[in-house]
Amino acid sequence: MIKESVFNSSLEAGMRAIAFLDTYHPKSLDFEQLLKVDYILVNSADFGGSASLHPEIPNRQGELSSRREVVRSGIELMKRFGLIEVKLTNRGIYYKTTEEAEPYLDLMRQKYSLALRDIAAWLTEEVSQFGFRRIDSNLGKKVF
Numbered sequence: 001m002i003k004e005s006v007f008n009s010s011l012e013a014g015m016r017a018i019a020f021l022d023t024y025h026p027k028s029l030d031f032e033q034l035l036k037v038d039y040i041l042v043n044s045a046d047f048g049g050s051a052s053l054h055p056e057i058p059n060r061q062g063e064l065s066s067r068r069e070v071v072r073s074g075i076e077l078m079k080r081f082g083l084i085e086v087k088l089t090n091r092g093i094y095y096k097t098t099e100e101a102e103p104y105l106d107l108m109r110q111k112y113s114l115a116l117r118d119i120a121a122w123l124t125e126e127v128s129q130f131g132f133r134r135i136d137s138n139l140g141k142k143v144f
Contacts, residue, residue: 010076011074011077013075017071017084021101023117024127024128030093036136038067044122050119051115
């Protein structure tokens with residue numbers, strides 16, 4: 001039997017996406033915004049949030065771009081599960097949660113899942129209050 005790790009998998013990235021999008025509902029995000037959100041959710045302590053979900057690694061240069069494929073796969077997985085829907089607009093492709101996301105998230109009771117939801121709520125407040133300009137500025141200082 002092959003055991004597959006959940007750590008940094010498409011499933012984990014998808015769960016992070018729906019955790020954030022559920023707190024951000026009914027608003028939606030494009031892929032680049034979701035990619036940034038994923039990075040901040042994992043490294044929240046670096047951005048003024050509570051303890052990070054993942055341990056700090058010494059050299060994170062390039063981590064944001066290396067997440068691209070796993071985040072894209074995670075979004076696709078959550079779409080197949082019916083937890084994320086796609087909105088096609090004249091400004092691009094946007095993602096938001098479906099009504100099934102919140103009840104699904106409510107079933108998650110492990111320490112990691114509860115911390116994820118707390119960090120997602122914090123980040124939603126940050127994005128709602130300051131937008132992505134502040135996030136882009138902070139990411140530029142932390143990542144590049």
